[in-house]
C-alpha cells in the first residue's frame with residue numbers, strides 16, 4: 001500500500017489524517033508552512049514538530065519530490081525543467097521571469113488526448129492525470145531552484161486542465177490559501193481548449209482567470225486543428241464564455257496562436273471582431289513557435305502587428321505575446337517529446 005502523499009490532501013483532509021494520528025488541527029497549518037512556504041524535502045526538516053510526530057509521519061505518510069532530468073536556460077532567461085515523477089513519467093514546467101512578474105507555466109496531465117494538430121504534447125497521448133500534489137510540486141521544485149519568488153501561475157503546460165478538474169481545483173485552492181502559497185485569484189490562469197461543460201463547472205467553483213485557446217475564427221479550421229471543436233463548436237464555446245460568471249473588471253483571455261497563411265487573414269480579423277465583441281475579453285496573439293514535427297509555420301512579425309492594430313480598431317483589446325525560450329524548445333511538449341524521441 002502506498003503511503004499518503006500529504007501534498008495530495010486538502011486542508012480538511014490533512015486535519016482528518018492528523019486527527020486519526022491523535023494530533024490537533026493546528027498541526028495542519030504547521031505542515032502546510034513547511035511544505036508550501038519553506039518547500040522542505042523531508043519530514044526531518046520540520047523542526048517545530050516533535051521527533052515522535054516526525055517519525056510517525058515518516059512511517060505512514062509521504063512527501064513527493066521530483067527528480068530533475070533536464071534544465072535548459074534560454075537567452076531570454078526563461079528556464080525549462082523536465083521533471084521525472086515517482087512512476088518515471090516526465091512532465092515539463094517553464095519558468096518565465098520578466099520585470100513585472102515571475103510566471104511559472106505548469107502541467108496538469110502527463111501527455112494529452114486532445115489531439116491539437118500543432119502540439120507535440122498530444123503525440124504521446126494521455127498517460128494519466130497529475131494529482132493535486134504533483135501539480136503543486138512543480139511550483140515547489142522550481143521555487144527551490146530559483147532566486148526570485150514565483151508570483152504568477154499559468155496552467156498552460158502539458159495537458160488539458162479541465163479534463164483533470166478536481167485535482168486542478170484542489171491545487172488552485174492550495175495556491176490561493178494564505179496558509180500555503182497565498183496567491184491572489186488574479187495571479188492564476190487556467191487555459192482550456194474549450195471543454196464547455198467543464199468551463200461551466202469551473203466558473204461555479206473558482207474565480208481565477210480563464211483563458212480559452214481559440215486559434216481559429218471559423219469552425220471549419222478550428223475543427224481541423226482542434227478536434228474537440230467538433231463536439232463543442234465555436235457558437236457553443238462562445239455562449240459558455242458569454243454566460244461565464246465573471247466578476248466586475250475581469251476578462252476572459254482568448255489565446256490565438258497565429259499560423260502563417262492559415263488563420264492570419266483580414267477575414268479572420270473580421271470574424272474575431274464579430275465573435276468577441278460582446279464578451280468582456282482580451283486576445284493574446286501568439287506567433288507560432290515552429291518545431292520539426294509539424295508543417296505549421298511561424299507568421300511574419302509584421303503580419304501579427306497588423307492583426308493587433310486591426311483588432312484594436314474593432315474594439316478588441318489585443319496584445320502580442322512572443323513565446324519565451326524559443327531557443328530551448330519552449331513550445332508545450334517539446335522537451336518531453338524530445339526525451340521520448342518524438343521529434
Ligand code: SF4
Nearest residue numbers: 112114116119122159
Ligand atoms: S494544445 Fe494543450 S490541449 Fe491541445 S493537445 Fe496540446 S496540451 Fe493538449
